[in-house]
Amino acid sequence: MSRVCKMSKNVREVFRLDELKDDIRRNMVALLGNDPRSKRKFSYYNALAYSVRERLVDLWMRTQSDYYDSMAKRVYYLSMEFLPGRFLMNYLTNMGIVDECREIVAELGFSLEELEEEEWDAGLGNGGLGRLASCYLDSMVSQNIPGYGYGILYDYGIFYQSIVNGNQEERCDNWRRHGCPWEITRLDTLYEVKFYGRSETYYDSDGNVRFRWVDTENVMAMPCDILIPGYGCSHVSNMRLWTAQSSREFNLSDFNRGDYIGAMHGKVMSENITKVLYPNDQFLQGMELRLKQQYFLVSATFQDILRRYLKQHTSLAALPEAVAVQLNDTHPAIAIPELMRLLMDVYGMGWDVAWDICTRTFAYTNHTVLPEALETWPVDLLGRLLPRHMQIIYEINRRFLEGVAATFPGDTERLSRMSVIQEEGGQRVRMANLAIVGSHTVNGVAALHSNILQTGLFRDFHEYYPRKIRNVTNGVTPRRWLMQCNPALSRLITQSIGPEWCCNLEKLRELVPLAEDSAFRDAWARAKLENKRLLSRYVLRKVQMGINPNTLFDMQFKRMHEYKRQLLNVMHVISLFNRIKDNPSADITPRTVLFGGKAAPGYYQAKLIIRLINEVARVVNADADVAGRLRVAFLPNYCISQAEKVVPAADLSEQISTAGMEASGTGNMKFALNGALTIGTLDGANVEIMEEVGAENIFIFGLKAHEVAEKRRSGYNPREFYENDAELRRVMDMIGSGFFSPDERGLFSPVYDSLMHHGDYYMLMADYRPYMEAQAAVDALYLDQDQWVRKSILNAANMGKFSSDRSVMEYARGIWHVEPLGK
Ligand code: GLS
Incomplete structure (x- = not known):
C-alpha cells in the first residue's frame, strides 16, 4: 500500500498532469490529424488514450530494465484468450488519476464517462477463461511479479450479439476498424512460424541421428504489445499479442505467369490465421485453422521467450530457473512438443536433458471437465500440419507408457486410458494427457473441481503422480471489479x-x-x-x-x-x-x-x-x-x-x-x-x-x-x-x-x-x-x-x-517459484 500512497503524492510530477490537456490537444492534431476545436467524442477519446498511454511507456521501460537487471525469473501466461474489456478507465484507475482526469476532460467540454463509452471492448475471449487471464495479468503486475501474457490479436473478437425477433443474431466484431490506441505494433520484429512439410533425418558431425523439419510453408508472426499497468504503477507490464503476416508479398512464380490473384492468394490465406476468435466456450471445434492458431501462438511465443532468455544466458540448461510457463487450458499444449523440438533439433540436446527442462518449465491449468470441451486432435491432421511434433508426441507417449506399465504391470486398460493417443474411433492426440505428462504441476480452479480432477477425470494420473494435481481457486481483480x-x-x-x-x-x-x-x-x-x-x-x-x-x-x-x-x-x-x-x-x-x-x-x-x-x-x-x-x-x-x-x-x-x-x-x-x-x-x-x-x-x-x-x-x-x-x-x-x-x-x-x-x-x-x-x-x-x-x-x-492477488500469489509461490520483485 505504501507504494500506492507514494504514487498519489507525486502523481502530478510522474504523470505530468499539468501538461495533459495540452497533450490531448497536441495528439488531436499530430496523431489524429483533427482540428482540436472539433467536438467529436471519438477523436477526444483517442487523443486522451494516446496521452495516457505515452505516460506509461517510460514506466514500462523502467520495469523491463528492472526485470533484466535483477535477472528475475519470468512468468509467461500462454492463453488463446484474453478478455481485457476497455482499457481507458483501467489505466486511469491503476494510475490513480481518475478524478484529476475527470476535471481536465471537463475543461475540454466532455464528461469522462461519455469518452469512456467511445471505446470498443477488446473481446479477445469467450468468457471466464479469458477474463481470468486478464485478471491474473493485473494481479501479477500489481504485485511486482514479472509476468507477461502471450496471446493472439484477433481481427474479429467475440461476435456482437443482437436480438432480432427474440433470436440471437451474430454480427462480426470488427473492433479495430477505427484503430486501437492501446496497441504498440512492433513492425520491426518478425518471427517465422512453420507449418506442413516433413521431418527429415540426418547425421550430425558426431554421427548422431538428428531431425530437421523441411519443405515447410511459412508464415510470419508480428507482435503487438498492450501495456498492463499495475495498481499504483510501480510496475507496468504488457501482453504480447501476435498477428499473422504473409512471409512474402507475392508468390513470384505465379506472378511471372501473370496470375496476380493467384499470387495474392497465399498471402491472404496465411494472414487468415489470426483473423477470428473461435466463438465456442467449452466446446471443441476440431478445425485445422484452430490448430494452426494454437501452434502459431506457441511457436512465436517460444522464439520470443528464448531470445529474451539467451540475451542473459549462454546455455538453455537453466531455463526452468529463469522461466515459468503456464498453459491456460490445453489450448497452447502443443508448446510441450515444440519446446522439445527446439531443445533437441535446434539446440542439439539429447532427449533426457530436454525432457527434464521441459517438464520443469510447464504447468497446466484445467478449466473444465465437460467431455465436449476436452481437446483431441486427429493424428492425421496433427501429423500433416506438424509432422515433427507428431513424432515427438509418439516418443513422449512411448516413454511415458513404459513408466506406467512398470508401476502397474499387466493393467492394459489403464494404459489405454492414460495413453496420449486415443485409439478407439481413429487415432487422436489427447491434449490433456499430453499436458499432464509434460507439466510439473496441474491445477484445477476451485477446491471441488480439483477434487473431481483427482478422483474422476484425471484419477489414473493422480494415482501415478500423486503430487502433481492440486488446486488454485480462481479470483478476480478488486481494482476492476469493485473499485x-x-x-x-x-x-x-x-x-x-x-x-x-x-x-x-x-x-x-x-x-x-x-x-x-x-x-x-x-x-x-x-x-x-x-x-x-x-x-x-x-x-x-x-x-x-x-x-x-x-x-x-x-x-x-x-x-x-x-x-x-x-x-x-x-x-x-x-x-x-x-x-x-x-x-x-x-x-x-x-x-x-x-x-x-x-x-x-x-x-x-x-x-x-x-x-x-x-x-x-x-x-x-x-x-x-x-x-x-x-x-x-x-x-x-x-x-x-x-x-x-x-x-x-x-x-x-x-x-x-x-x-x-x-x-x-x-x-x-x-x-x-x-x-x-x-x-x-x-x-x-x-x-x-x-x-x-x-x-x-x-x-x-x-x-x-x-x-x-x-x-x-x-x-x-x-x-x-x-x-x-x-x-x-x-x-x-x-x-x-x-x-x-x-x-x-x-x-x-x-x-x-x-x-x-x-x-x-x-x-x-x-x-x-x-x-x-x-x-x-x-x-x-x-x-x-x-x-x-x-x-x-x-x-x-x-x-x-x-481476490486474484491471492490466486496469483499461490501460483507464484507454489507453482512458478517466483517472488515479487523488490521484496
Ligand atoms: C471456464 C469455466 O467454465 C469456469 O467455471 C471457470 O471459472 C473459468 C476460469 O477458470 O474457466 N472454463 C472454460 O473453458 N470457460 C470458462 O469460463
Whole structure:
C-alpha cells in the first residue's frame, strides 16, 4: 500500500498532469490529424488514450530494465484468450488519476464517462477463461511479479450479439476498424512460424541421428504489445499479442505467369490465421485453422521467450530457473512438443536433458471437465500440419507408457486410458494427457473441481503422480471489479475502512461490524440503489424497457450453456407468472429478472433458450396483472463493459449450474463482492463462497455433485418429478404446448423434450422444487430490507479470499517459484 500512497503524492510530477490537456490537444492534431476545436467524442477519446498511454511507456521501460537487471525469473501466461474489456478507465484507475482526469476532460467540454463509452471492448475471449487471464495479468503486475501474457490479436473478437425477433443474431466484431490506441505494433520484429512439410533425418558431425523439419510453408508472426499497468504503477507490464503476416508479398512464380490473384492468394490465406476468435466456450471445434492458431501462438511465443532468455544466458540448461510457463487450458499444449523440438533439433540436446527442462518449465491449468470441451486432435491432421511434433508426441507417449506399465504391470486398460493417443474411433492426440505428462504441476480452479480432477477425470494420473494435481481457486481483480466498476460502493468502503482494501482484499472483513450499524446500512443501501438507477437507465437505452430500481434485481449473466441452467431460472419465472395469474392480489416480492449471455453460433439448444427467455419476457411484460411485480429482460451483447454496469446493480446472483459441472465460475465472485446475495448450487467456487460468507448468508439448494453422479449411475427419472409436482407439470406443459409461441406451437418442443424425453442430463427436474423453495426464501428476506442489506454487507465483507492477488500469489509461490520483485 505504501507504494500506492507514494504514487498519489507525486502523481502530478510522474504523470505530468499539468501538461495533459495540452497533450490531448497536441495528439488531436499530430496523431489524429483533427482540428482540436472539433467536438467529436471519438477523436477526444483517442487523443486522451494516446496521452495516457505515452505516460506509461517510460514506466514500462523502467520495469523491463528492472526485470533484466535483477535477472528475475519470468512468468509467461500462454492463453488463446484474453478478455481485457476497455482499457481507458483501467489505466486511469491503476494510475490513480481518475478524478484529476475527470476535471481536465471537463475543461475540454466532455464528461469522462461519455469518452469512456467511445471505446470498443477488446473481446479477445469467450468468457471466464479469458477474463481470468486478464485478471491474473493485473494481479501479477500489481504485485511486482514479472509476468507477461502471450496471446493472439484477433481481427474479429467475440461476435456482437443482437436480438432480432427474440433470436440471437451474430454480427462480426470488427473492433479495430477505427484503430486501437492501446496497441504498440512492433513492425520491426518478425518471427517465422512453420507449418506442413516433413521431418527429415540426418547425421550430425558426431554421427548422431538428428531431425530437421523441411519443405515447410511459412508464415510470419508480428507482435503487438498492450501495456498492463499495475495498481499504483510501480510496475507496468504488457501482453504480447501476435498477428499473422504473409512471409512474402507475392508468390513470384505465379506472378511471372501473370496470375496476380493467384499470387495474392497465399498471402491472404496465411494472414487468415489470426483473423477470428473461435466463438465456442467449452466446446471443441476440431478445425485445422484452430490448430494452426494454437501452434502459431506457441511457436512465436517460444522464439520470443528464448531470445529474451539467451540475451542473459549462454546455455538453455537453466531455463526452468529463469522461466515459468503456464498453459491456460490445453489450448497452447502443443508448446510441450515444440519446446522439445527446439531443445533437441535446434539446440542439439539429447532427449533426457530436454525432457527434464521441459517438464520443469510447464504447468497446466484445467478449466473444465465437460467431455465436449476436452481437446483431441486427429493424428492425421496433427501429423500433416506438424509432422515433427507428431513424432515427438509418439516418443513422449512411448516413454511415458513404459513408466506406467512398470508401476502397474499387466493393467492394459489403464494404459489405454492414460495413453496420449486415443485409439478407439481413429487415432487422436489427447491434449490433456499430453499436458499432464509434460507439466510439473496441474491445477484445477476451485477446491471441488480439483477434487473431481483427482478422483474422476484425471484419477489414473493422480494415482501415478500423486503430487502433481492440486488446486488454485480462481479470483478476480478488486481494482476492476469493485473499485472501477462500483465507485459508489468503493467510496463508501474507503470512507469507512480506508483505501488498503483494493490491494489487500482481506481488509474488507473490517466491514463486518459495520453491518450492525444502521447508518452504515442506510449508506450501503443508497449506494446499491444508485447503481440500480444507473442500470435502469442503461436498460431503457438498450432495450427500451423501463425497470423499477426498487424491485429485487435478479441477475443471470454468463455464457448460454445447458449446464448453467438458464432454463431453470426461466422455469421459476413462469411459475411466478402462474402464481400471480392465479391470485392477482397475492402479496409477492416485486422482481426484475435480467439475463445476458452469448450462445455459440452453432449451439442450437442454447439459442433456443435465448428465444424462450425473450418469448416469456414478451408474455410476462405485457400482462396487466403482473405489472409492477414481475418483469423480465434479456440484455443483448453481454461483454466486459456491460458486466461493469450489471454487477454493481445486482441484488441476487444466479449461480445455478448442475453440481459438478461448473469448474469454478468467477461471475459468482464479482457479484458477491459487489454486495449481491447468491442463489446457487454447491458447485465450483460457490462451495468456497459459502464457506467464507456463512451458510446463513447465501441461498444454497439442490443436488450435490456426488448425488448427481450417483443419480446418473443408478438411473434418473425426470418424469417422476413431472408427475409428482403439479406446479412443475404446468410449467413444462406451457413450454411444450406453445403457450409462449402461439404462432409456432412446436417451437419449444426441443426444450421440453430434452427434459422429458431425453433424460434431462442437467437434472433441472430434480432441482426444480428445491430451487423454488430457495427462491421463496429470497422473496421473504428481501421484504426485510434491514436483514437483506446486512447480509449484502456481510457478503462483500467476506470475499477477501477471491481476490486474484491471492490466486496469483499461490501460483507464484507454489507453482512458478517466483517472488515479487523488490521484496
Ligand atoms: C471456464 C469455466 O467454465 C469456469 O467455471 C471457470 O471459472 C473459468 C476460469 O477458470 O474457466 N472454463 C472454460 O473453458 N470457460 C470458462 O469460463
